[in-house]
Amino acid sequence: MKWKKLGKIFDPTEHKLPNNCFEFAKSPQTLIFENFVRIYFSTIEKESTGKFLSHIAFIDIDKNFKNIINISKETVIKLGNLGCFDEHGIFPVNILRNGDKVFAYTTGWSRRVSVSVETSVGLAISEDNGLTFNKIGDGPILTSSLHEPFLVCDAFVIKFNNSYHMWYIFGTRWVENTIDTIPARVYKIGHATSNDGISWQKEGKQIISDKLNSDECQALPTVIYHNSKYHMFFCYRQPIDFRKNSNRAYRIGYAYSVDLVNWIRDDENVGIDVSKEGWDSEMLCYPHVFHCNNKVYLLYNGNEFGRNGFGLAVFEEN
Amino acid sequence: MEFKWKKLGLVFNPTEIKDRNWLKEFAQAPSVLVFDKFIRVYFSCRSKPDQNGQYVSYSAYVDLNRNNLFEIIDVSKKPILELGKTGTFDEFGTYPTSVIRNGNEVFAYYGGWTRCESVPFNVAIGLAMSKDNGVTFTKLGDGPVFSYSLNEPFVLSGPKIRRFDNKFYLFYIAGRKWILDNGKPEPVYKIRMAISDDGIKWIKQNRDLIESRIEENEAQASPDVIYYNNKFHMFFCYRYSTNYRGKENGYRIGYAYSDDLMNWHRDDSQTGIDISKEGWDSEMISYPHVFELDNKVYMFYLGNQVGKYGFGLAQLESYK
Numbered sequence: 001m002k003w004k005k006l007g008k009i010f011d012p013t014e015h016k017l018p019n020n021c022f023e024f025a026k027s028p029q030t031l032i033f034e035n036f037v038r039i040y041f042s043t044i045e046k047e048s049t050g051k052f053l054s055h056i057a058f059i060d061i062d063k064n065f066k067n068i069i070n071i072s073k074e075t076v077i078k079l080g081n082l083g084c085f086d087e088h089g090i091f092p093v094n095i096l097r098n099g100d101k102v103f104a105y106t107t108g109w110s111r112r113v114s115v116s117v118e119t120s121v122g123l124a125i126s127e128d129n130g131l132t133f134n135k136i137g138d139g140p141i142l143t144s145s146l147h148e149p150f151l152v153c154d155a156f157v158i159k160f161n162n163s164y165h166m167w168y169i170f171g172t173r174w175v176e177n178t179i180d181t182i183p184a185r186v187y188k189i190g191h192a193t194s195n196d197g198i199s200w201q202k203e204g205k206q207i208i209s210d211k212l213n214s215d216e217c218q219a220l221p222t223v224i225y226h227n228s229k230y231h232m233f234f235c236y237r238q239p240i241d242f243r244k245n246s247n248r249a250y251r252i253g254y255a256y257s258v259d260l261v262n263w264i265r266d267d268e269n270v271g272i273d274v275s276k277e278g279w280d281s282e283m284l285c286y287p288h289v290f291h292c293n294n295k296v297y298l299l300y301n302g303n304e305f306g307r308n309g310f311g312l313a314v315f316e317e318n
Numbered sequence: 319m320e321f322k323w324k325k326l327g328l329v330f331n332p333t334e335i336k337d338r339n340w341l342k343e344f345a346q347a348p349s350v351l352v353f354d355k356f357i358r359v360y361f362s363c364r365s366k367p368d369q370n371g372q373y374v375s376y377s378a379y380v381d382l383n384r385n386n387l388f389e390i391i392d393v394s395k396k397p398i399l400e401l402g403k404t405g406t407f408d409e410f411g412t413y414p415t416s417v418i419r420n421g422n423e424v425f426a427y428y429g430g431w432t433r434c435e436s437v438p439f440n441v442a443i444g445l446a447m448s449k450d451n452g453v454t455f456t457k458l459g460d461g462p463v464f465s466y467s468l469n470e471p472f473v474l475s476g477p478k479i480r481r482f483d484n485k486f487y488l489f490y491i492a493g494r495k496w497i498l499d500n501g502k503p504e505p506v507y508k509i510r511m512a513i514s515d516d517g518i519k520w521i522k523q524n525r526d527l528i529e530s531r532i533e534e535n536e537a538q539a540s541p542d543v544i545y546y547n548n549k550f551h552m553f554f555c556y557r558y559s560t561n562y563r564g565k566e567n568g569y570r571i572g573y574a575y576s577d578d579l580m581n582w583h584r585d586d587s588q589t590g591i592d593i594s595k596e597g598w599d600s601e602m603i604s605y606p607h608v609f610e611l612d613n614k615v616y617m618f619y620l621g622n623q624v625g626k627y628g629f630g631l632a633q634l635e636s637y638k
Contacts, residue, residue, distance in 0.1 A: 082498070112432060113432075114409055114410075136468060137469050138471040139468045140471075141467070145459075148461055149405075149406050150406060174403070183405065198468075
């Protein structure tokens, strides 16, 4: 695999965003139209208490990925009601065109006391080509279960052979944190299937092997079918001291599969790493792969988890 | 038809237990497991509140002489379940618990409590198994067996496990909304049901079983079902949505019946039990548990302050 970096394509601090959001454009996700690409991302509002709320916004960009032709002006998906799983933010979201509707698989955040947060996956549906979405219920469609006890999030959904597949992550444990006083989370990539995209059966196991150690955090899987194989990109990091220490921060990992069941991790062939300098020199995270213009592209975030936006790379065929 | 219950008095007062620091107050949600010589009554209790006034709840049991239900034979030496690990659904409490025999094992379904920022708590239902006749239980996993879903977004609690015709039925409550009463969040919950072949994988019915009577935001709890006289009977408790910690808006016991477990007809006028003029159950009655023993039908229930001073017993006098 080899990716050619095309540079940063969107910086949220240079634009006006809805919901008083002012920084961060995390986890870019695409919806392809005939003449442009809509790229959704999660951005941040600062509450008067100093805490943050994540909101979904989007840009429309031409297919050269050079000219931004529109930015969302309204709330795209409302945060949840009091006590609901998505009361304190939606980050990330994954977008799936489904007939004449658009499905948004959200990760909802709600704050906890002994740990910082709990998350679950929700579903909102758009009937106006992805401008706005309505949740199909106050609760989640995928959440904790016996052996996935917390932090079910980061859904990526795609349809292969008339079956919906979801890759997502689930928490395995909260570990003592020597950097902060609050516990740190450990999560792994899992898989679920569905006939309707709404009701899901979990496979119930970690599907990508650990590389760093058993407390490696694996996040945001994205899958594409290309050249007769399924390719998964994700990001991974150490469980603590990962925010400012570049050596322990997110990098993009890679695995491939021929049957969607067995995945072989092969980070050697991921074909992208941090740059020597610039906006993506310290970390790479939140990858999203997609087809456009008969090419395969990779959207991703760089330093500081995308505080200053996201960039693009294009896959170079052999 | 109407039930008529004769109150027999307070059976177990947790404040009289002196040597267990996790069992200081409350004996809530009684649930019975019958043995040859005694009945084991599971209940949920609390240690003293912490400096912020917050409680952690545990589940335990008391063994009562089968021939004299007012004679305490034993009290569990320690809680039947450990609290969950950091960040898990049952880190701050296991309450309430409902038990059932399954072959040589005993299954315990319990509400696991976590603490939240915008609302005080959330609850999901866990499952643990005992291989020693219900003295100790081991959880099946760190997570819940029964969790939130699209239309049951939070506060899944009050499990009551039953088996009819080789199927497991879980009656429980699901939160509908949190309302703000003078800025304080109060949960509204309704009675729901799920069905399972193995007790582990559940199919939710996704609807309210019992219509609300006193107000739209009536909170319903403790859906306790018994098959008796060719009908299914459900005793439950209900309260107003606000100011419910006193007599006026506090819990009362309600009643519904069904021929098929699916369609329920609420008729509180048939309940046959109400608060007393004075004494331990003069302000509220709640968390009924109805069971048959030696050809008699009994009801355990909680009195004032939702069981802070224990649970009492009533005996069915007539149903006609």
